[in-house]
Amino acid sequence: MNRYFDVNHTQLFTFYSPAHLSALSVFVLCLILLYVNRQRLHKSHYRKYGRFILAAVLVLCEVTLNIWYITQGVFRLQDTLPLELCSISLYLCVFMLLFNNRFLFQIVYFTGIGGALQAILTPALTFDFPHYRFLEFFIAHFAIMLAVLYMVWVEQYRPTFKSVGLAMAFLNVLLVVVGSINYAVGGNYMFLMKKPDTASMLDLLGPYPWYLLSLEAVAFVLFILLYLPFIFVARAQLSRNKLPLSE
Structure with missing residues (x-):
């Protein structure tokens, strides 16, 4: 049993190994199931329980992660506080799900999907x-994206173009706050002080500190891409409404 929790576990993660691809396949299956059943869930009196279940999964992931940090003796201010973008999105998702909050959705639709997808x-x-x-990492990140898409497909929430600006503003405020904490505790949350040791998209964005500026541009482009499907859907609905009635 200890090998499942031991911090000195020697079996290292490999990108796109069978385990990684299997995890991604499970996520795709969950996406398909959620999308196929979106209308049934939307019309159900019990749809709020779907939100509560997803919130419970996110809370369970975060609580057990901190228990693991403490019991394994690796809890440190420098790198185990919930200050990564996905950790912050996780907390926002919990409040969004529990309180059916549209304002938080406007932010977490972009930060949650964009951050978790890259992760x-x-x-x-x-x-x-x-x-x-391994299990906690993928379950938590999958649940973040499923939570956001649950609000889109089941609760039928929609971001607006202003949501892109709101998410960018939130992100930049976050950079200042987290950057200040990094400076105070000697951390590297959100990789604001250096790139991660493992391969990532940041390797394509130039050296420190210039990759931070590149990351701003990438975030904006990604947020626009995430908003585009709603533009296309809105235009398609408008075109259908303008079609003349057949005689």
């Missing part, structure tokens, strides 16, 4: 399956 495709992860950290 699962290029994980900054040491431990491989079946270690607890």
